[in-house]
Each structure stands twice: as structure tokens, then as C-alpha cells.
Amino acid sequence: MTRAPLRTRIKFCGMTRAEDIALACTLGVDAIGLVFAHRSPRRLEVGQAAALRAHAMPFVDAVALMMDSPAELVREVIAQVRPSVLQFHGDEEDAYCRSFGLPFLKAVAMGGDDAEPVQARFRHHPHASGFLLDSHARGGSGGTGRTFDWTRIPGGVERPFLLAGGIHPDNVFDAIRVVHPWGVDVSSGIESAPGEKDAAKMRRFVEEVRRADAREA
Numbered sequence: 001m002t003r004a005p006l007r008t009r010i011k012f013c014g015m016t017r018a019e020d021i022a023l024a025c026t027l028g029v030d031a032i033g034l035v036f037a038h039r040s041p042r043r044l045e046v047g048q049a050a051a052l053r054a055h056a057m058p059f060v061d062a063v064a065l066m067m068d069s070p071a072e073l074v075r076e077v078i079a080q081v082r083p084s085v086l087q088f089h090g091d092e093e094d095a096y097c098r099s100f101g102l103p104f105l106k107a108v109a110m111g112g113d114d115a116e117p118v119q120a121r122f123r124h125h126p127h128a129s130g131f132l133l134d135s136h137a138r139g140g141s142g143g144t145g146r147t148f149d150w151t152r153i154p155g156g157v158e159r160p161f162l163l164a165g166g167i168h169p170d171n172v173f174d175a176i177r178v179v180h181p182w183g184v185d186v187s188s189g190i191e192s193a194p195g196e197k198d199a200a201k202m203r204r205f206v207e208e209v210r211r212a213d214a215r216e217a
Contacts (some may be wrong), residue, residue, distance in 0.1 A: 005042040006213065006216075007179070007213055008176055008181065008182070008183060008212065008213055009030040009031070009162070009182060009183030009184070010028075010029045010031075010183065010186075010205075010206060010209055011025045011029065011030060011031040011032070011033055011063065011162060011183060011184070011185040011186070011210070012029050012031075012032055012033065012186060012187075012190065012197070013032075013033030013035070013042075013063070013065065013164075013185055013187040014033060014035050014040070014042035014043065014187035014188075014191075014194070014195055015032045015033060015034060015042075015052060015185065015193045015195075016042055016048075016052070016195035017052075017196070017197070018052055019197065020049075020053045020197035020202070021052055021056055022055055022204065023047060023197075023199055023202060024060075025055075025056060025057035025060050027058075027202060027206045028206065029206065030060065030061060030167075030183065031060065031062070031063050031085070031168075032043035032056055032060060032061070032062055032063065033063045033065050033087065033185070033187070034053070034062060034063065034064055034065065034081065034082065035051045035065045036049070036063055036064060036065060036066055036067075036069060036073065036077060036084070037066065037067035037069070037090075038067070038069075038161070039067070040047070040065075040067075041195060042187070042194055042195040043061060043093065043196040044183040046073075046076055046077055046080050046081065047080070049064075049077065049080075049081045050080045050081050050082075053081050061083075061084040061085055061086055062082070062083045062085075063083060063084070063085045063086070063087050064077050064078075064081060064085070064086050064087065065087045065089060065177060066086065066087065066088050066089065066092075067088070067089040067090040068090030068091060068092065069090075070098075071096075071100075075100070076173075078100060079103070082103070083141075084103070085102065085104065085105060085129070086100060086102050086103070086104040087104065087107065087132065088102060088104060088105070088106050088107065089107040089134075091093065092106075093124075094124060094125045094126060094127055094128070097125065097127070097128065097205065098127040103129040104127075104129060104134070104177065105129060105130050105131060105140070105162070106125040106131055107126060107131070107132045107133075107134050107164075108121050108131050108132065108133050108134070109134060110133050110134060110135055110148040110149075110152055110153075110165065110193065112123050118152060118154050119154050119157075121157070122157070127198075128159065129159070129160070130159050130160035130161055130162065130182065131157075131159065131160075131161040131162070131165060132161065132162045132164050132185055133148075133153060133161055133162070133163055133165070134148075134164040134165045134185075135147055135148040135164070135165025135166055146165060146166045147161055147165055147166030147171070148165050148209070150163075150175070150178055150179050153179060159165045160182035161181055161182055161183075161185070162181060162182065162183040162184060162185045163175055163179050163181040163184050163185065164184070164185035164186070164187075164207060166168040166189065167184055167185070167189050168186065168190070168201070168205070169187075169189070169190070169201055169204040169205045169207075171204050171209050172184055172186070172189075172205060172208045172209055172212070173208045173209075173211055176209065176212035176213070177212055177215065177216070180216075184209060186205060189201070189205070190202045190205050197205065203205065
């Protein structure tokens with residue numbers, strides 16, 4: 001696997017409370033995720049998300065997570081929430097993802113028994129700014145709290161990727177040292193309940209990422 005950057009990027013996803021966003025920004029995370037996928041317990045209405053977006057500090061990206069969402073919803077989110085990045089978790093094709101004029105991440109399902117090589121799945125989205133490797137099976141959704149077999153990640157991934165799926169404060173140090181991702185994405189691993197982040201877990205997660213970076217430097 002490729003070697004990690006000097007600083008692993010951190011995305012806290014599934015944010016639903018203003019105080020959690022404020023703490024995430026204070027801790028120095030790179031991005032917060034706002035979920036609009038209809039099956040997610042962390043799903044937000046557009047108005048809710050717009051209000052939460054106002055609590056994000058400068059230089060912290062707001063990522064809007066979609067899953068097979070109608071284009072009308074995506075455009076409404078862009079207009080009202082003003083995300084800097086879109087993230088697609090469904091069966092969206094590359095042309096659809098890039099039609100909104102924003103950088104986008106494409107989630108790649110790493111769970112289940114899908115026989116298609118991972119590199120081939122990357123090629124389906126040549127315009128993606130990066131990928132999010134998650135533990136759900138194809139057709140499923142993230143936020144499961146389960147890891148996947150990290151050895152399935154191919155070496156020499158040419159675009160940035162975020163490691164997701166079952167990452168939490170107790171394993172993120174090892175995850176970074178084994179996988180060397182460009183970034184890590186966490187949701188349930190820093191929660192006390194779906195959508196309710198735990199301040200102590202948030203702090204410790206960031207501390208463990210920085211500790212891993214220091215060992216890799």
C-alpha cells in the first residue's frame with residue numbers, strides 16, 4: 001500500500017448537532033459530513049443542514065452525503081447548504097456525480113462478496129476527486145460500525161481515498177499504520193447514539209490520528 005501523507009485528513013460524518021460541529025472544528029478536523037441519504041438515522045432536512053452549516057468554521061469543508069438522491073434534492077442542498085464537496089453512496093454514475101459542478105467523492109463498497117476488482121470500480125468514476133472505502137456491501141449504506149478486510153485495498157491507488165467502516169478511537173492508530181490512507185472517515189465510532197457525538201471519543205480519535213502521523217513522519 002502507498003505510504004501515508006504527513007498529515008492524515010479527518011472527516012467526522014453524520015453530524016446532527018451544532019455543539020458537535022463546533023467541537024469538531026476546534027479539534028481541527030478537515031471536514032464534517034451532513035447526511036441526506038433517506039435510509040440513514042442521521043438524515044437531515046435541508047433546512048436543518050443549512051442551520052448546522054453556519055456553525056462550521058473557516059477552512060473546514062462541509063460534505064453533503066447523498067445516496068441515489070434525485071437531482072432536485074442535490075441542487076436544493078447545494079443552493080441552501082453550500083457544501084464544498086458532494087459524496088455519493090449509491091449507484092450514481094460518473095456523469096451524474098459531476099453534473100453538479102462540485103468536487104465529489106464516490107463511496108466504494110468493500111464488504112460482501114463482490115467479485116469485481118476494486119481498481120475496476122475506481123475506473124467507473126474517472127472524475128471523482130477521491131474515494132471513500134466503506135465496509136457495506138454493494139447496495140447497502142454506511143454507518144454500520146463494522147470494519148472490512150483492509151488487505152483488500154489495492155496498492156498504488158492513484159487518487160486520494162478515505163478509510164471508513166468501523167473506525168473508532170481504539171483502532172484508528174493501527175488503521176493508519178496498516179492502510180496509510182489519505183484520510184479517515186468516522187461516524188458511529190465517535191457516537192453515544194446515532195447522530196449524537198461523544199466529546200471524549202471525538203477528542204481521543206483526533207489524538208490517535210495525530211499520534212499515528214507522528215510515528216509515520
